[in-house]
Amino acid sequence: MNRMIGLWAHPRSRSTILERVFIERGDFEVFHEPFSHMAFDEQSAIPHGDLNCGMPRDYDAIKALLRDARQRAHVFHKDMAYHCLTPLKADAEFLAEQQNVFIVRDPARAIVSHHAIFPQMPAHAIGHQALYEVFCEVRRLTGKTPCVINAENLASHPETTLRRLCDHLQLDFLPEALSWNARCPEQWKAWRSWHKDAENSTTIMPDSADFDPRPLHDNPHLMAYDQLHRPFYERMNQFTEQGQP
Template identity: 80%
Template sequence: MNRMIALWAHPRSRSTVLERVFIERGDFEVFHEPFSHMAFDEHSAIPHGDLNGAVPRDYEAIKALLRNARQRSSVLHKDMCYHCIAPLKADAEFLMEQQNVFIIRDPARAILSHYAIFPQMPVQAIGHQALYEIFCEVRRLTGKTPWVINAEDLASRPEHTVRRLCDHLQLDFMPDALNWNAKCPEQWKTWRGWHKDAENSTTITAGSADFDERPLHADSRLLTYYQLHRPFYERMNQFTEQGQP
């Protein structure tokens, strides 16, 4: 039977480069942020490409798109919980029919990376709170702790982290999927401006070890965003790679 895997993320969490691993595997049909199409349209302030594509803009229709794809192959969809938080929290059936994986990143790094692309970002778009709410709902529904990946672990130990994820999901580990040719996959084109590093990459890299938090503390709005979302990150981080199958 074909399976569906949900990779739930917040913006700037390194989720796209993990999604690229599944694109390279070749045994999944991969959807990139399909629920963003219900959150934004061509008039939205957020930087975007063409939002007039084939993805529907209604929650039920997007869900049907994923379910129909599952009829022909296994599916992975990567998305932000804040895009669809209200209907998703109320949709136990959808959450239960898939394997739910979560990825988190220190909100200081995520916020400054987000701000560099979209300075007008609203507070809910930081995304850690919505991510935590769905994590808790999956845990309540299943009685099991979902799998949580810390982005820094993915960046510093990609083979170890992906191998452990595959073990958890009961998938064959494919080492060749950790390397690729630099290009923009078709799935990313709507949000291409957000994924320049991933598009130009050929593998998962740790990036720079230097991180300057001063811009965060110098901006009262960004600091407020950080103070709100940091507790949700900390609560989830204690469960990193401790999920149950």
């Protein structure tokens, strides 16, 4: 049977640039945030493109779409855990039928980046807590620790990080998938405004060394978000790239 890989993320975690590697591999049908279509529509305040793009709008229909795709090809889908947290946590069958990978980024960087695009973001949309809850459920179901990728490791050491991921997933490592021509893949168009850096990239680049935390520290609202989500980041980060095959 064809395989399915789910990359679960929080916003601004570098998950899209990791998804780009799987687009470039060419051996997976790649879905970009399919469950976002159950969380948002054209009337939602969050910045978006054309959400009337033919994607189903409810959890079961989106899951069926992924399963149908798996009948014809290997499937890779990337999504934010908070988009579908309640039904996903209750769906042991769906979680168990795929290989689940998680990516985390330090909340300070993620929050500042998120706020720059969507200042009205609600607390739950920072996403680390929801991601941790799904991580714990996968760990409980499988009895194994799933693979967790640290976004800074991915950015600073992309080849090493991706070789480890491929080893975990029992995939061939394809070095040619780490470079590409700058473009917007079709999958990204509904959320294009969120992915400008990824769209203009030609490879995985390191984070800027001159990160300025002042927008976080000067904003009590954002500091509260950091304090809420940092414990979940720290719990997951201790398992970085230690997943058991």
